[in-house]
Amino acid sequence: MGQDLEKGITANGAGFAGKSWNILGQLYFPKAVCDSTFAFETNSQPGQFVPVHVHPTQDEFILVQEGELDLKLDGKWLKARAGDLVRMPRGIPHGYFNKSDKPARALFWVSPARMLEELFNKLDNVADPMEAVRISAEHEVDFLPPEANA
Numbered sequence: 001m002g003q004d005l006e007k008g009i010t011a012n013g014a015g016f017a018g019k020s021w022n023i024l025g026q027l028y029f030p031k032a033v034c035d036s037t038f039a040f041e042t043n044s045q046p047g048q049f050v051p052v053h054v055h056p057t058q059d060e061f062i063l064v065q066e067g068e069l070d071l072k073l074d075g076k077w078l079k080a081r082a083g084d085l086v087r088m089p090r091g092i093p094h095g096y097f098n099k100s101d102k103p104a105r106a107l108f109w110v111s112p113a114r115m116l117e118e119l120f121n122k123l124d125n126v127a128d129p130m131e132a133v134r135i136s137a138e139h140e141v142d143f144l145p146p147e148a149n150a
Helices: 116-123 129-137
Strands: 021-023 026-033 038-044 049-054 059-066 068-073 076-081 085-088 094-097 104-111
Touching (some): 021 116, 026 116, 038 116, 068 085, 116 129
Antiparallel strands (some): 068 076, 068 094
């Protein structure tokens, strides 16, 4: 049977059920977990990024909470600042980059959840980016070649 949304509050600076992940040096906190949606907070230091990739089965959103993120969205560079909402329909290539000199914090969510929480569980503390790409491909997240990030 599926997982329904649990009512309540996930506190600032904490993850749902006390969970967090270290994904290639970035700290992620799950905020809400159920079949229909999966929300998580990212904390990106200057220079950190997630390369261009595609979710073929999920729509994704980013609400920038602090700082700013540079996004490569469907081949175009855009800048999202605190308070901005980024909409990324399924199948559209996207990546995010903290090119600023300050940390950035953002709330991401995907719908439906599919395998993203399972993916983050498997990526926690994986140090090798190529291994992260391989694991991601097994969980419906496909990374594009490095030139897509230029």
